Amino acid sequence: MKKPELLAPAGNLEKLRFAIHYGADAVYLAGKSYGLRAGAGNFSLEEMEEGVQFAHERGKKVYVTLNIIPHNADLKGLDQYIKNINKIGIDAVIVADPGVIALVKENAPNLSIALSTQANNTNWKSAKFWHDIGVDRIIVARELSLKEIKEIVEKTPNTLEIEAFIHGAMCISYSGRCLLSNYMTNRDANRGACAHPCRWKYYLMEEKRPGEYYPIYEDESGTHIFNSKDLCMIEHIPELIETGIDSFKIEGRMKSLYYVATIVSAYRKAIDLYFKDPSSYKTDLKWIEEIKKASHRDYTTGFYFGRPGASEQIYDKSTYIKNYNFIGIVLDYDPKTQIATIEQRNRIVIGDEIEIMSPHREYFSQKIEKIWDEEGNSIDAAPHPQQIIKIKTEHPVSFRDILRKQINKS
Structure with a gap:
């Protein structure tokens, strides 16, 4: 059984170093453009080169996000940017758009390509389609169960890797394809500038009673109807591994250095213990205690064990639990x-x-x-x-x- 990669977020160079130091096999990051976390520190080309050198000296990998949904204007300069990051020696790019895939193929034909979760790949047939046109890894949609992912693994070539999110914030929109931010604040979530309106407080107002607000959920403070719990699969490492997932991904390029180190460390210990002796593996309660010491929302297992119900949302607050x-x-x-x-x-x-x-x-x-x-x-x-x-x-x-x-x- 192949040991899965533990993939960690790197919002800046310092977080990259700590992610690797605390056990990540690979990190994903963005340059100053073309990624979906414009609010993260992100990397200049010089910082990216330094990060790649740090990772490679330790036998780790670096993936760069090019996963915006681009408009015509966004394509200007992208060909040269692809050449520049390829020259640095990155290990792969994460892409959501077919046009960007074409540009990568034209300007860095040997560079590995991972299909972003933004492309919402939900079945083995489309996974095979992407692989046939040159995609080496599929980051599956977060709306899939373990059973569905297992079928994708079984029905696609061994040369196609499967990556899945196992921990972090969940987006209310389907595979992150959100229009709320653009509509309400003119900040395009699909081009890296999400304002997170899903975390705001909402009331109901009847058309002929302007100014009269009614809580949608019976609570004086109103409701946060779109605010989902955070994903946490630390108690389900055996099921994840046995599904055949190649890369376990942690969300959080906007999160703190401390968050990244804490979460990576817990999952590193869990994965390593499983491979030491799968037959005697048991979840250590200390890992759960540890991840709760990082800032978080209430936890959920998302779609992994079936469709989430009403209990997977947080209706009374949008703040994190910070102990x-x-x-x-x-x-x-x-x-x-x-x-x-x-x-x-x-x-x-x-x-x-x-x-x-x-x-x-x-x-x-x-x-x-x-x-x-x-x-x-x-x-x-x-x-x-x-x-x-x-x-x-x-x-x-x-x-x-x-x-x-x-x-x-x-």
Whole structure:
């Protein structure tokens, strides 16, 4: 049985490094144009080249999104952009439009192509069609069950890879083909500028009673009728693997570095444990606890086990559940003194109860007894963004270990 690829989002160069450090086999990212996450940091060509070098030195892959639904104007300059990213040495492009596929074939004929979920591929016949015209991987529509994906795997050539989302935000629109954003804010979701109106609060107004608003769901605060739960398949690793999916994809190029590291780490451990001994595999509750320490909405298994019902939406709020703050990154560690050099990311004060997580071991908890600044002066708090401080740790730590603190717990 082939071990599936764990594919992580990379909204910028720093997130790319952390995704790979915490266990991703590959990352997907966008340049400054042509991707569907215009609000992410995204990559200049120079940053992309640096990211590819970082990944390839560690035996990992980089995929670049070209998955907008382009209008005529969007095609200008795309041929040269394809040549440029191909020269950098990326491993594949993610494409949703047949015209863009044609441009890739014309300008980088040896570059691997993955068909975006935006193309809403829902059956084996269309998957085979795309493969016949040069697509190497299908990112299947999120509206498919495991049974349907398994049939696609079985009825398509072994040379065609299948990728599927296993974790992250779900879009209310069919395979992300949303018109709400364009209609309501003139921001085209299919060209990378989604305003996320599905997360807004809505009321019902009767035509002849203007100004009188009625909640669609019986709650004084109104309703968020389009607001779906987040996908989470951490408890179903065996079923995903046995379906034959080649790549497990995590959503989240707009999410934080801490989110990416936390989610990737949990799925990495789950996948590795399964392949260590499938017969004795059991979901570790610690993985579920870990992913809940990253900002998230309530979780769902989406369409994997049948059509979602009304309980898969969140009607009373659009905010995330956030129980932990990401407060710092380990830059260096001196084993003789047990002193760690930390880059602060949120306020740290003496007396804080913190957790330190790592891709190499289980997290541990400790209390911060002393803090020193870069010059070695004792300080009570580190309030400045990215301030460099030093603390003593109760156990050895490593470069890129992450510090977090439970919210409302000092």
